[in-house]
Amino acid sequence: MLGLVTRHVIAIEGIVQGVGFRPFVYREATARELRGFVRNDAAGVTIEVEGEEAAVADFLSALRRGGPPLATITSIEARTTEPAGYDRFEIVESQAGADRTALVSPDIATCDACLAELFDPADRRYRYPFLNCTDCGPRFTIVRRVPYDRPNTTMRDFVMCSACQREYDDPTDRRFHAQPNACPACGPRLAEVADGGVLAEGEAALGRAVEALRRGRIVAVKGLGGYHLACDATSGAAVTRLRARKHREAKPLAVMVVDLAAARRLCVVDEPAERLLLSAARPIALLRRRSATHGGGGAGVAEEVAEEVAPGSGDLGVMLPYTPLHHLLMEAVARPLVMTSGNRTDEPIAIDDAEAQDRLGPIADLFLAHDRPIEAGCDDSVARIMRQGPAWLRRSRGLAPRPVTLPRPVETPVLGVGAHLKNTFCLAKGGSAFLSHHIGDLENLPAYRALERGIDHLAALFDVDPRVVAHDLHPDYLSTRLALEREAEAHVPVQHHHAHVAACVAEHGQTGPVLGVAFDGTGLGTDGAVWGGEFLIVEGRQFERAAHLGYVPLPGGEGAVRHPDRMAAAHLVAAYDGDPDRIPIPFLERFDPGELGLIRRMLATGVRSPPTSSVGRLFDAVAALAGVCHTARFEGEAAMRLEWAAEPGVTDGYRFALRDGMPTTADAGPVIRGVVEDVRRGERAGVIAARFHAAVASLVGEVADRVRSQTGIRVVALTGGVFQNALLVERTAALLDSGGYRVLLHRRVPCNDGGISFGQVAVAAETERTGG
Ligand code: ZN
Ligand code: ZN
Numbered sequence: 001m002l003g004l005v006t007r008h009v010i011a012i013e014g015i016v017q018g019v020g021f022r023p024f025v026y027r028e029a030t031a032r033e034l035r036g037f038v039r040n041d042a043a044g045v046t047i048e049v050e051g052e053e054a055a056v057a058d059f060l061s062a063l064r065r066g067g068p069p070l071a072t073i074t075s076i077e078a079r080t081t082e083p084a085g086y087d088r089f090e091i092v093e094s095q096a097g098a099d100r101t102a103l104v105s106p107d108i109a110t111c112d113a114c115l116a117e118l119f120d121p122a123d124r125r126y127r128y129p130f131l132n133c134t135d136c137g138p139r140f141t142i143v144r145r146v147p148y149d150r151p152n153t154t155m156r157d158f159v160m161c162s163a164c165q166r167e168y169d170d171p172t173d174r175r176f177h178a179q180p181n182a183c184p185a186c187g188p189r190l191a192e193v194a195d196g197g198v199l200a201e202g203e204a205a206l207g208r209a210v211e212a213l214r215r216g217r218i219v220a221v222k223g224l225g226g227y228h229l230a231c232d233a234t235s236g237a238a239v240t241r242l243r244a245r246k247h248r249e250a251k252p253l254a255v256m257v258v259d260l261a262a263a264r265r266l267c268v269v270d271e272p273a274e275r276l277l278l279s280a281a282r283p284i285a286l287l288r289r290r291s292a293t294h295g296g297g298g299a300g301v302a303e304e305v306a307e308e309v310a311p312g313s314g315d316l317g318v319m320l321p322y323t324p325l326h327h328l329l330m331e332a333v334a335r336p337l338v339m340t341s342g343n344r345t346d347e348p349i350a351i352d353d354a355e356a357q358d359r360l361g362p363i364a365d366l367f368l369a370h371d372r373p374i375e376a377g378c379d380d381s382v383a384r385i386m387r388q389g390p391a392w393l394r395r396s397r398g399l400a401p402r403p404v405t406l407p408r409p410v411e412t413p414v415l416g417v418g419a420h421l422k423n424t425f426c427l428a429k430g431g432s433a434f435l436s437h438h439i440g441d442l443e444n445l446p447a448y449r450a451l452e453r454g455i456d457h458l459a460a461l462f463d464v465d466p467r468v469v470a471h472d473l474h475p476d477y478l479s480t481r482l483a484l485e486r487e488a489e490a491h492v493p494v495q496h497h498h499a500h501v502a503a504c505v506a507e508h509g510q511t512g513p514v515l516g517v518a519f520d521g522t523g524l525g526t527d528g529a530v531w532g533g534e535f536l537i538v539e540g541r542q543f544e545r546a547a548h549l550g551y552v553p554l555p556g557g558e559g560a561v562r563h564p565d566r567m568a569a570a571h572l573v574a575a576y577d578g579d580p581d582r583i584p585i586p587f588l589e590r591f592d593p594g595e596l597g598l599i600r601r602m603l604a605t606g607v608r609s610p611p612t613s614s615v616g617r618l619f620d621a622v623a624a625l626a627g628v629c630h631t632a633r634f635e636g637e638a639a640m641r642l643e644w645a646a647e648p649g650v651t652d653g654y655r656f657a658l659r660d661g662m663p664t665t666a667d668a669g670p671v672i673r674g675v676v677e678d679v680r681r682g683e684r685a686g687v688i689a690a691r692f693h694a695a696v697a698s699l700v701g702e703v704a705d706r707v708r709s710q711t712g713i714r715v716v717a718l719t720g721g722v723f724q725n726a727l728l729v730e731r732t733a734a735l736l737d738s739g740g741y742r743v744l745l746h747r748r749v750p751c752n753d754g755g756i757s758f759g760q761v762a763v764a765a766e767t768e769r770t771g772g
């Protein structure tokens, strides 16, 4: 029954390297008695198979059904050619090609099979902190260049022992071509280090770190994408010490717990939350705390997290262990640990060992390190379950550098350098936008250098030479300077809120027209004002400002971010016709005479008080008036407190007044006067907060109705950092849904400034296409 023998040459692109793809191909081919080979190349994977036509067709459909769980196939191309006379099927060495487009997989949490070995006394990798296989382990953080092969990773200097090599060479083994494959005999080692020397190794080092953590000390732990600073999350004293040394006053800290059951003891873990916590990316999930455990003094149950971890917060950031080292550590410490990025506040995460000891030395009491270098720094990702499912507040470890698909392929490679805060950058080539890991706030030189380095690294990794560079309108941002210093065919300035809307629209595969609602803290507008309450009609590279929150002065400029009280003063004065004496509550008495004089002068003259339409700042003002936050110790604190304070069951709300014009303006005066009346009546803060959320939601509904009646547009994109607020998203989207709108919410890209670089790329891509 000899059928016709044909040879097929198959090119597969996508995330197909380092995820067990070739063993999968090997199994599928040999099971059908096909001959030929599979190999990684710069573009992905190439397969040649020879055999009977029916068997080859069957093989092809097996490929099309998808590979192993972690693989993502973006294209399969097959052509037939003359048989070459192969006599068996093999996996052959990688080839470096001219066009390097193979996608590097993100890092993957330890799989169940590896976890079982880790705690199996009979296994040769029993308690080995660096075990991994083709289904799990480090990827992006250890890759130096493509193709993804051991010599191109930071594992290159570890020579495999014969047992590891046998696994690596055996196509039927789980560790076949697992590039970071290692064991206690040949792989990286754990060490306690200090002053450049090793104090203890292996179990001894682990034991000393565990002991230190249990005694309330701060331990720097080298992980996948950088160092963490860890301490006992149940000890208020330990957390306070960490905060003091890290200069991080009040911003909530993330906690790692040993398993799902431990997460459940702290937080409400419903099914979507469970899936998020257990996903291969193992992000920090912001979950509702089970019970508010305020103050109380004495030592709580060991399982309970100290109030100092997330003071006054309704949510807690929780994550599960994602490396073997984390599993060993959590098992031994037997309590939740604070795990926060190893940096001084606002600096990038430390990755280099010497640099980490230098920078973190004043913070950490002990360093638990190892000798596998980290190539790319990658902070933990952060997600919150919202109406749309998990919404990424930080898209980094476990997700980067997975590309986001663009609505239309770009002809010329594009770089978007991103925003000033929560910076990421984005490189686009063809239909793929490679959205980078989290870089941080570009307020210091280390962050700027991390951005520069990151761009070079990803550009080399994906062979992108960006000829078009998109950047913010703000001339003083470090990102803008970096963009303008890069030689390119075109530099494209993109307004901040236009980028927000474009990001939301593009991740949904669209280019508009839509009504984009971009609410955030700050972004330079085309009129020089500080925008942040924008209704933009966006289509391709064009945008028209249909409406915005009415301008009020931003007293002291950007510094107002820290002073919700001052923002309240600005809104009060505006709401009462510019006359502070007409304000019917004694709010201004909060200020000492000197400060009040200064504020009154700034509001009267406009000196150091640019006009702003920021909805973020309006949240600040209302939070201050309601008494939930007078001074913000970190960005967004007032808005968070207002969200947590809002009482359920309150359905009525304040009203904005819409003023006709080009564009329409939304006057917050009536809202502020409504809040003041409630404050006067002694209404609860929770009621005020709920009425304010309702007001903002119905403002969106009203403007959407106006725009629809004028333009017919019935698609509304909600974007900007203000929409990290789950309550606001829920209320606004429900209202729009019932009004017959199609609502676009971010799912892949952060709605905050972490998504700006992707939006810049989306706008620049349209600019290029339309020849602008
Ligand atoms: Zn594994
Ligand atoms: Zn070995």
Ligand code: FE
Pocket: 496, 500, 520, 521, 522, 523, 720, 721, 752, 753
């Ligand atoms: Fe923004």
